[in-house]
Amino acid sequence: MFLVFGSAQAADLSTEPPLDSIQQRVKPCTTCHGNEGRATREGYYPRIAGKPAGYLFNQLTNFRDDRRHYSMMSYMAQLQTDDYLHEIAEYFGSLRVPYPPPHAPAVSTVVLDRGRQLVMQGDPTLKLPACISCHGRRLLGVAPAVPGLLGVSQDYLTAQLGAWRMGVRAAAAPDCMREIVQRMRTEDLNAATAWLASQPVPDDAEPAPSFEATPQLQCGSILGHMAQ
């Protein structure tokens, strides 16, 4: 009885991080991004656990420096040093926590097929490279700065691509995603995000360590990390 009581208490304590820890320091982040950054049911706040640390750092500085716009994120990041933002990005990037099953959008198989084609092969007539050419063959991202495209909601993916197209989201110049999104038709954009959001995430999800082939477009977000 005492043992049971003791272990229950220990389990309870173990869910609370030590006070002087990075887990305690990032508590403001997990309110929206979920426990350990695994996201909540609210689809617009993306999962950040396990994303490449360089990508997460880029996003923090994008919010800080007005290239991405969400007032809560700018407010949180705007007065922090690069070193601290790196530490926070490394922390969330290092977490390996399970993904929930995908929430398949209600679209026709024709749309899903088109989405799959765009993601895996691209569309040479529209000069669209395949998503996998930069985001990794398994679409789980490429270290250090390219995010995976699985395990986030279609709402989030569509909102981001839409924001890029409208010029409301930007990355460091040259902004390769901006160029790609501007070549995409709206129906293609929806097809690609629908297919991506319907894919399960493997248990051993991990960003690829490097590119298999040199990406076709130059991306400031990647170049910045290569220079370091």
Next chain:
Amino acid sequence: MKKALGFVGILIVLIVLGVWWLSAPDRETGEAPQPATPASADAVTRGRELVGLGGCQSCHTARGGALFAGGRPIPTPFGVFYAPNITPDAATGLGSWSATDFWRALHDGYSKKGGALYPTFPYTNYTRISRQDAEAMYAYLRTIQPVKQVNRHHELKFPYDYRPLLLAWRWLFFRPGVYQSDPAHDTQWNRGAYLVQGLGHCSACHEARNALGATRSEAGPTGGLVLNWYAPSLVTPREAGVQHWTDAEVMTLLKTGVLDTRAMTVGPMAEVVAESLQHTPDDELQAMATYLRSLPAMEPPAQATATQTPYVLRPAERARGEELYKKNCANCHGDHGEGRDPAAPPLVNNRTITMASAVNPIRLVLFGGYPPGTAGNPRPFGMPPFSLTLDDEQIAEVLNYVRTSWGNSAHPVRGEEVSANRGNPLW
């Protein structure tokens, strides 16, 4: 009520303006412009320090924008101001300005072209700056990278967009004058007074403003709403007065943004620390601390303080508030609001909680926030935002529980007040 006040205000301004034109009194008492002396390296170094202390960067640099190239929006009750380009670019910045032009802006509030400047640019404080310091600031600003960036027009409400009204405003509220040393105090105190009243322009935020945007009292910072936050009074120990602190404690807060878990800066003050105060030399901070600690302690007006008889929550309200507290707050702040070092401040007898204005506690619960990352506190702890998980009534309930528990006694907050803060942009 607000509208009526605004109308009366406008009427007064128009009448005063009429009187102004009829009598055209020459009230400018600024000294005759002096020719600029060539800048020494010392002046540039000193100017850099002074420009830093003056917080010029905060307004004159847009987020992610080029240093001092302007463009940052400054929201005010009169509309949105866009800070201008102050780099030495000839076409779009201050490249064509002489040291005397610069002095006229700082000291008299006139632009090079002769037009009156809006007091969003705090020349009401900067007028206290000495000519020598102004020249050093000018010398430094000449050395920064010129950036071609055209100034964005302010977006002001009628009638504030009519610039000649400023002449009346100046006649009512502005008297130019360099800081005069008070012989009753020593050099350090006088230096502190000079920095707090002038270059540091603390009263630009920490003092209440009237309906026409003029700070209300000459006596000292009394607390005011700015950028949707409440800048607490620096004269009352009930708010942010530091009369009972040591110099070292004041300096630590100003330099690092926190004083262990006893005090922390968020919002606009966090920015002042990050961009300005943490880079300020210790002797200047020491002087500011000396002056701030010496301010005569004033009590806020009676109607603004916590109720004289302790406010008691109805049992049902209290129970709801306590449940919310236990679920959302107690983990870090403790079951009895005692706080936990080093992460969470105590809520017992915490001035942010108990001061008359509930704006900051409301905003902290809604949006959370981090103190600035500084050399002295590079990895700050932060407060999580609850705007997504708690509704307005719940936030009022949990705040009321905290504001009336463990010996705290502050007037209750209503859901409407929380709601009013929810819509305001974050700074």
